[in-house]
Amino acid sequence: xxxxxxxxxxxxxxxxxxxxxxxxxxxxxxxxxxxxxxxxxxxxxxxxxxxxxxxxxxxxxxxxxxxxxxxxxxxxxxxxxxxxxxxxxxxxxxxxxxxxxxxxxxxxxxxxxxxxxxxxxxxxxxxxxxxxxxxxxxxxxxxxxxxxx
Numbered sequence: 772x773x774x775x776x777x778x779x780x781x782x783x784x785x786x787x788x789x790x791x792x793x794x795x796x797x798x799x800x801x802x803x804x805x806x807x808x809x810x811x812x813x814x815x816x817x818x819x820x821x822x823x824x825x826x827x828x829x830x831x832x833x834x835x836x837x838x839x840x841x842x843x844x845x846x847x848x849x850x851x852x853x854x855x856x857x858x859x860x861x862x863x864x865x866x867x868x869x870x871x872x873x874x875x876x877x878x879x880x881x882x883x884x885x886x887x888x889x890x891x892x893x894x895x896x897x898x899x900x901x902x903x904x905x906x907x908x909x910x911x912x913x914x915x916x917x918x919x920x
Contacts, residue, residue, distance in 0.1 A: 775875055777905055781806075781897045782873035786841070788861035789849035794839060796901060803836045805919065807894040807910075808876045812844040812852035812862070816892070819912040821858055827916035828859045834920070841865050842890060894919065 775782070781804075785795045796804075807824065809817040824831070824838055831838060838860040842849070849862035863870060871877045871890055880889045892912075896905040896919060911918055 775895070775903060775906055777903050779903045781895065781901050781903055784870040784873055786863040786865050786870045787846065788839075788863050789846050789853050790861075791846065792861070794861060794863060796897075799837055799897070800901065801899050803834070803899060804897040805831070805836055805838045805894060806841060806874070806897065807838070807892075807915075808841050808871060808874065808890055809892055810842065810890045812842055812848045813855065816912045817842070818852075818856060820892070820910060820915050821852070822856055823913055823915045824860070825856065825858050827920070830916070830920065839863060841870050843868055843871060 781796055783796045785793060787793055809820060811817055821840060840860060840862040843865055845866060846864040849864045853862050865871050868877055874895060876891045876893045878888060878891060879886055880891065891908065892910045894907040894910060895903055898904045907918055
């Protein structure tokens with residue numbers, strides 16, 4: 772599990788989004804970036820979180836933030852999720868979990884008494900120099916933007 776904390780350098784990453792475009796940390800140099808990891812596209816919690824970020828997109832843009840969503844879903848699932856909810860930001864299809872593991876958000880989880888490995892819903896706030904300003908691990912899906920801003 773993640774030991775990344777505020778003040779750490781953000782891990783380098785490279786992954787394709789729902790349309791096959793490659794995104795790397797370097798692409799966002801000089802910009803503020805929110806990278807939010809979510810367990811599964813189109814599930815209730817993930818939808819609430821993504822739509823909350825969507826509804827506050829203009830505020831994030833005004834403050835100079837780019838946003839990227841990441842899960843281990845296929846590009847097709849990410850594309851359906853993005854289109855269905857008109858999400859204005861790219862969703863990375865990290866099927867081999869390279870980005871997920873680089874950020875340390877893959878690990879044991881419990882749900883209804885069962886233990887399994889999965890993605891821990893976590894958001895990383897990265898500044899213009901590629902340094903983590905904040906790591907939010909207790910995400911409030913319906914009020915996530917307020918948590919960040």
